[in-house]
Amino acid sequence: MKKLASLTAAGVVITLAGTGTAVAQTHSAQPGVQQVTSRPAAAQQVAALQAAPKSAATNSRLYRTGRLAATNCSPGEIRRGSTAAYKRFLQRMTNCLNKAWATQFRKANLRFSKPRLRIVTRKVNNACGRWVSGAAGVYCSADRTMYMLITKRELRDPFAVGIARLMAHEYGHHVQQLAGISNYYFQARQRASRSAQLQLSRRHELQAECFSAVFMRTIAHSLPVPQEHWDHTVNWFRENGHKGWAQNDHGKGRSQAAWMERGYNSAQPGSCNTWKASSRAVA
Numbered sequence: 001m002k003k004l005a006s007l008t009a010a011g012v013v014i015t016l017a018g019t020g021t022a023v024a025q026t027h028s029a030q031p032g033v034q035q036v037t038s039r040p041a042a043a044q045q046v047a048a049l050q051a052a053p054k055s056a057a058t059n060s061r062l063y064r065t066g067r068l069a070a071t072n073c074s075p076g077e078i079r080r081g082s083t084a085a086y087k088r089f090l091q092r093m094t095n096c097l098n099k100a101w102a103t104q105f106r107k108a109n110l111r112f113s114k115p116r117l118r119i120v121t122r123k124v125n126n127a128c129g130r131w132v133s134g135a136a137g138v139y140c141s142a143d144r145t146m147y148m149l150i151t152k153r154e155l156r157d158p159f160a161v162g163i164a165r166l167m168a169h170e171y172g173h174h175v176q177q178l179a180g181i182s183n184y185y186f187q188a189r190q191r192a193s194r195s196a197q198l199q200l201s202r203r204h205e206l207q208a209e210c211f212s213a214v215f216m217r218t219i220a221h222s223l224p225v226p227q228e229h230w231d232h233t234v235n236w237f238r239e240n241g242h243k244g245w246a247q248n249d250h251g252k253g254r255s256q257a258a259w260m261e262r263g264y265n266s267a268q269p270g271s272c273n274t275w276k277a278s279s280r281a282v283a
């Protein structure tokens, strides 16, 4: 209890924020909240090249691959103030994610390729457009790159579980991209009404968050992920996960927490089928 309180006091919350990925119309990020954004600006371009059947999302072969491959992941500690240690952590985390998901794609008989990782210390424009104010990370599907921002504030007080979860979320979007799920999402969004677009966005984001939790479970013993750190993270999202977004494109806090728990408890991508979930489950 005491430890959790001190974690919060130490500003862990800052690192935990940044649920995920905003959609094109949702750029009004509130300052002070770290958000993570990939914009489907390149969606049309990608979609034009590739057919995007709905079944890629609702019935992905990834859902039938069982538990995510266990990965022995030891990305090391992030020493306070050490940019080098922070970078090493992000690179090693990416390796862990590559290993786990490559195995899963092999099981699903789907083609796998690694995302690029670009670590930045200031907000840079990228193939998907301008960096969204307040974002801590971005996955851009146009260049299949994860952009991870190291800020002075995070360097001062790095929280490994929070950073790992954020990165696994961005990687979750890469998984969606490779599996054809994102292409379906981008296409469906184009012909949807405003409220239907928001719901599609929530399905997309909540699934990335669930994939993230699936991965976090598999490294629980090696990172490690102490149960109290995980519980703290989920509780934080339950109470605050919706607050950084101008519209409900990421889901209510309780929806986010529910999908995190689902993924973490099952450790199976198959538990993350937000595309077939009831509208209530993605509210």
Ligand SMILES: [Zn+2]
Pocket (backbone or CB within 6 Å): 019, 020, 021, 022, 036, 037, 038, 169, 173, 205, 208
């Ligand atoms: Zn996201």
